[in-house]
Each structure stands twice: as C-alpha cells, then as structure tokens.
Amino acid sequence: MTQLFSPSFRAGARTGFREFLPLSVGLIPWALVTGMSMVSVGFSPLQAMGMNIIVFAGTAQLGTLPLIAAGAPLWLIVVTALALNLRFVIFSAAIAQGFRGLGTGARWFSGHLLTDGVFATCIEKMMQNDDKHWRLGYYLAPSVWSWLLWQTFALTGVLAAGSIPKNWSLEFMATIALMLLLLPMAKMRPMLVAALTGGAAAVVLQGMPLRLGLIVAIFAGIAAGFAAEHWHGRRNSGKAAT
C-alpha cells in the first residue's frame, strides 16, 4: 500500500487524470441510460445499483437486460455477457506489459477496473514509462474516476427513471445504447459482416428453444467476420500484386 503514497504514483495519477478528464464526460449519458434501463426492466433501485457495482460494464449490463427481462436461462445470460466482454481479453493482453513489476493484488484491482476508455487513453504511456509506481498511478486515477462517474450517474438514472411514466417505453433506451456501441464497430468491413450475419441469424433462429439461437448467431457472426477478413485480405493482396 505504501506505493499509493509515493511521489511517482501521485505524479502518474495527476497525468492520467488530466489526460482522461475530457474524455470521461462521454461516460455520463451511458451511465444515465444504463441506470434508467435497469429500472425499466423492473429492478428495484437496490437491485439496479447492486448490478451496477458488481458488473461495472455498460455493454454487458445493457446487453443482458433484455435476456433477464425475458426470463432467459442463466447460462445463456452468462454466455452472452462473456461474448460481449471478449474484447477485454484482447485489451488485457495488450496492456498487460504495463503492469510489469507490480503485485497480484494491484493487478486484480486494475483488471477489474479495465474499461474501453481508460485502455485507449493509457495504453501508450503504460508501455513506455519505466517507473511501475508511476504507471500504476497513471492507470488507476482515470480508472477510479470512471468508476465514480459510472456509479454516480447510474444512480442518477435509477432515481430519475422512477418518476418517468411506464408508457414512455424507456426500455428502448437500452436498444438505442446498444446500437450506438455497434455503429463505430460496423465501419470496418469484416466487423460489419460479423454484425449483419449475427443479426440476421438471430432473427432467423429466434424460434430455437431456450433462445439458443442467440448463441448460434454469435458464433455465426464471429465465423463470418473471420471469413470476411480472410477474403478481404486476400483480395487486397491480390490487388497489390497486379
């Protein structure tokens, strides 16, 4: 724990916080919408904040809400959450070197707090700086800040949702949020193919028992994206050769 008070930890924390602060504003609408969406499927404020603190992941929360609301089997909910979170395995692998020399406790804590925004902001300097205390501060300050913002504004959303009439279809906010997460991904061709295949397959297979169609659709999407990447790459290298 002494490392938390070392001057280099604090210097890193200041730098990380300053760099992340303007970006962190983007978390606010997501947290509000997530808070409102959790209430819209019928969670009590305590349940909603419980999920928000335990899970701490907008995509996984918003993505599993329709399944929880529909009474889907537990394993399907968990597999879907895993699929939505697989990107973190890649982020985790990419940023792991930034935690060289640090203990297991700090690594678990940092890992739990890993988010898309902090990853994108911190990855570069996490690789370059040689002071492990500086790196930890640099990573943890924006991470803890994200956590605080996420909890505060989700709670705001939870409390606000209670005073909005039910026939306002607030649950559609979750669908909008998921679409907005999907859009920037779909700008890459193979990713678009993966999304279109996953979406189409989920519609065609919606009659499968236990909503198994969702899992099959996810795998179909991954396979299609992978195939598109190969095909796309081969076509491009063919062009380069001619």
Next chain:
Amino acid sequence: MTPAAGLNFDEGFLWLTFLLIGLATTLPRASFIVLGNRVVLPSVVQRALRYAPAAALAAIVVPDIVLVGGSFAPFNPKLAAAAATVAAALLSRNPWLPFIAGMGTLLTLRMGLGW
C-alpha cells in the same frame, strides 16, 4: 409505487445472475493483466475474438427492432426509431442526439399516431 412494480424477479436468482455476469466481466478484464507473460494468446484466437462483440450486439438488437410478436415486420415503430437513431449518430457528434431522435420517433409514432 414504482412504474415497474408489476414485475417481480426472484431475489436470489437475480443476485446470482449479477454475480455471474460480474465474473464474466472481471475475468476477461483481469485475464492477461494478472497472468502477465505466462500465457500468450495465439493471434488467430485474438483476431477471431475481435468479432464477438459486434456479432453479439447485433444478435441482441436486430431481433428487437425487426420482430413484432415473433414475426418479421419490416415496418414498425421500433425500426423507424432505430433508423432515426442511426441517422442522428451518423450526422451528429452530439452524444445525446441519437437518444433524443430515437425516443422522440418511437414516442411520436406510438403515442401521437397510435401506431
């Protein structure tokens, strides 16, 4: 009375669900940060994993906006609202506008026009 007082989840099941979703989030996040250099992910696996979120998001969203009562309905308020959302997201950098456009379209069609 809360707006959703009619919906009641089994308390224990719900908290178990949160816990498992939490595990399904923390374990991928912590994976390589905790393991460090001991394990290296093959690049084929890394590349395949990249497509999982897009495939999963679409598999959740698309049925919600094109199906009405389990059958394909190319013209429905949700799909119109989805189109408005996408248009707002592509045309503007304002993070709130897609929500306003989507919810506005849905509520106008449902409540204003009774669709």
